[in-house]
Amino acid sequence: MKTVYTCFCTDVIHEGHLNIIAEAKKRGRVIVGCLSDEALIRYNKFPTISQEERIRLYRSLDGVEEVVIQNDMMYDDVITLIQPDCVLHGDNWKEGPEKAIRDHVEALLAQYGGELVDIPYTYNETVRKIDLQLREKLGMPEYRRRRLRQLISMTPIVKVMEAHSGLTGLIVEKTVVEHEGRLDQFDAMWVSSLCDSTAKGKPDIELVDMTSRFRTIDDIMEVTTKPIIFDGDTGGLTEHFVYTVRSLERMGVSAVIIEDKKGLKKNSLFGTEVEQTQATIEEMSAKIAAGKKAQLTDDFMIIARIESLILERGMEDALERAFAFVKAGADGIMIHSRKKDPAEITEFCDRFRAEDKTTPIVVVPSSFNTITEDELASHGVNIVIYANQLTRAAFPAMQKTAEDILRYHRAKEVDDRLMPIKQIITLIDEL
Ligand code: SPV
Ligand code: MG
Numbered sequence: 001m002k003t004v005y006t007c008f009c010t011d012v013i014h015e016g017h018l019n020i021i022a023e024a025k026k027r028g029r030v031i032v033g034c035l036s037d038e039a040l041i042r043y044n045k046f047p048t049i050s051q052e053e054r055i056r057l058y059r060s061l062d063g064v065e066e067v068v069i070q071n072d073m074m075y076d077d078v079i080t081l082i083q084p085d086c087v088l089h090g091d092n093w094k095e096g097p098e099k100a101i102r103d104h105v106e107a108l109l110a111q112y113g114g115e116l117v118d119i120p121y122t123y124n125e126t127v128r129k130i131d132l133q134l135r136e137k138l139g140m141p142e143y144r145r146r147r148l149r150q151l152i153s154m155t156p157i158v159k160v161m162e163a164h165s166g167l168t169g170l171i172v173e174k175t176v177v178e179h180e181g182r183l184d185q186f187d188a189m190w191v192s193s194l195c196d197s198t199a200k201g202k203p204d205i206e207l208v209d210m211t212s213r214f215r216t217i218d219d220i221m222e223v224t225t226k227p228i229i230f231d232g233d234t235g236g237l238t239e240h241f242v243y244t245v246r247s248l249e250r251m252g253v254s255a256v257i258i259e260d261k262k263g264l265k266k267n268s269l270f271g272t273e274v275e276q277t278q279a280t281i282e283e284m285s286a287k288i289a290a291g292k293k294a295q296l297t298d299d300f301m302i303i304a305r306i307e308s309l310i311l312e313r314g315m316e317d318a319l320e321r322a323f324a325f326v327k328a329g330a331d332g333i334m335i336h337s338r339k340k341d342p343a344e345i346t347e348f349c350d351r352f353r354a355e356d357k358t359t360p361i362v363v364v365p366s367s368f369n370t371i372t373e374d375e376l377a378s379h380g381v382n383i384v385i386y387a388n389q390l391t392r393a394a395f396p397a398m399q400k401t402a403e404d405i406l407r408y409h410r411a412k413e414v415d416d417r418l419m420p421i422k423q424i425i426t427l428i429d430e431l
Contacts, residue, residue, distance in 0.1 A: 002028030005084035007070050008058055009035040009044045014130050016090065016122030021063045023119045024088045032058045033070035033078050037154050043073045043101075043176070043183040046147060046225070048137050073183060074101055079108045086114065090121035100178040138225035141252025146299035147227040148254035151187050152360055157377040160229060160385040163189040164199045168390050169220035170427050186226065188254070188383075191217055193231040194267055195391040204267040206233045210244060217251060223429070229303075229385070232256040234265050234279070238287045242294035245302065255301035256291075257334050257362065260284040260321060268310045269366065271338050278311055281321055285328035292329035303332035303362055309344055310336050315351070322352055326359050332383070334362035342368035346379045353380035 004024040010017060024030040034055045040047055047054065051069070058067045070078045075087070087109060093102045106116050137143060151158045163169040169189060176185045194204040196216050202208050217228060230248055235241040235258035248256055259268070262279040270276075279287075284304065291302045304325035308318035322333045335348045345368055349361055360382035365371055376384055397417075404414045 002085040003031055003082060004028045004086045004088055005031045005033060005078065005082055006088045007033035007035055007075065007078070008054070009040050011048045011054065011057075012130050012134060013057065013061065014122075014127050015124075016127055018061075019122055020088060020090065020119065021061060023117075024086075025063045027086050027088070027117070029065050030063055031066045031068060031082060031084065032061075032064050033068055033075075034058055035073065036069055036071045039071060039073040041151065041155060041187065042185065043098075045135070046138055046150075048134060048143065074104045074181060075108060076104075079105070079114075083112060084114060086117055088117045088119060091118035092121035092123075094118060097176045097178040097183050100181060100183065104181060135225055139221065141250070142299075144221075144225065144227050144252040145249065145254050145297065148188060148229065148301060149299060151227070152382050155187065157373050157381060158187045158383045159184075159373065160188045160190045160383060161186040162192045162195050162385075162387050162390050163220050163224075164192065164195040164216060164391065166219045166223045167427070169224040171390065173224040173226055174427065188227040188229060189220060189224070190385045190387055191220065191228060191230050192387050192391075193233050195388050196231075198391055198395075204265075206236070206265050210236075210240075210247075214247060214251065217248075217253060221252065227254040228252075229255045229257060229383075231387075232258045234259055234261050235287050235291070238290045241287055242290050245291045245294045245300070246296070249295060249297060249300045254299065255303055255332070257303040257305050257332075258284075258287065258291075259305035259307055259334075259336075260325075261307055268307060268336055269338050271310050272312055276307070276311060278307055278313065281324045284321070285324055288325055288328040288330050301331035301360075302329070303334055303360075304328075304330035305334040305336060305362075307336060309348070310338055315344065315347060318348055319351055322348075323355070326356060330359070332360035332362055334364070336364055338367045340367055340370075342371040342375075345371075346375075349376075349379040349381055 004027045006020055006024050008017065021030060037047060037051050055067050058064055068078060087105055093099060109116050161172045163172045172186050172189050176183055196213055197204045197208050200208055230253050232244060260279045261276055263277045266274045266276050288302055288304055306318050306321045308314065308321060318335060325333065335345060337345050345363055352361065361380055362383040362385060363376060363381050364385045364387045366387055373384055401414045405411055
């Protein structure tokens, strides 16, 4: 009897999946692959049920003879293991980023004469509603909030991109690329104080008040599902910070990062060019401890950001602070640097990891941007934040467009480099 393989990455079985099984059954013994969590988050959306629950769900389906884990989104592992006579998939993977997967599977099958069958993809009102409901579920505060901790345990490095509006949130949510035979996407969003302030035309000095910052979070949350890390600046007064923690937690934000500075905060990338005062270990520890006490769920994270390297206070000071802040209850450490060379960051991470194997490390490689995610992960970094690149990309493009329209007294000259309005519209989902 022939073996037919199909890979599922769904949390809910609808008529489309039942149709795939029925079509597969006509051709032989049906083996369903359950795409592992680690592969799923790179290529599809975050699961709402666990890998074990998905396996149980697929096993319970009539016509499914066997369920195996597929760890590689490109099918290499399962095809080597099973050598199915046939791989069956909906024909939706003939286009878009998933086409790379189809091409790869086709090549793998060709090596031993296996067959690839694309069946018409089922997409109707019921399927659309199920997709939408799943997405809505992922966007609910209780699911979104705990997702950052889940991601830290699921993936070697959590990739976070800046968002400061509904639209930038959608870009972070939906951008999927195929590169060198793999699909990839961002895991989470960073609501940067710099970019949130800049979008409002204000300086990054804690001038934009919390109510306004929460409004930005809300705009992003309304149209996305990925977890949010909030740039909490200094956290403000401890008496205020405890309220901020409660509000963020209630909204479904996953983490706040607060930096060990006090007084008038300026952006770290100014370094010692402007006057900035570092809080003492005791002051910062008290703020962290108060925040942890105010927190109600186990999901939320308070991450302590250390400014010692930015303020040129040295590595020993940075490490002493890191260990003290973890002791005070911090759920993670962010170490920042404005050097081009990543050496001080990797030294910090190696020395911190030598003593603390588990506390997540966060870095923001805006200046030390030559280091790759793999290299950071090899030094024990858990979260990488691309803190301002979307803002810095959009600003010059908008400025040049404004200049050229003034220059030519019409918009024709700029049109070629603009996104068609139709494409903008497709970014935005309708209910
Ligand atoms: C931000 O994005 O606002 C940050 C990171 O705090 S940095 O600008 O590098 O200080
Ligand atoms: Mg900031």
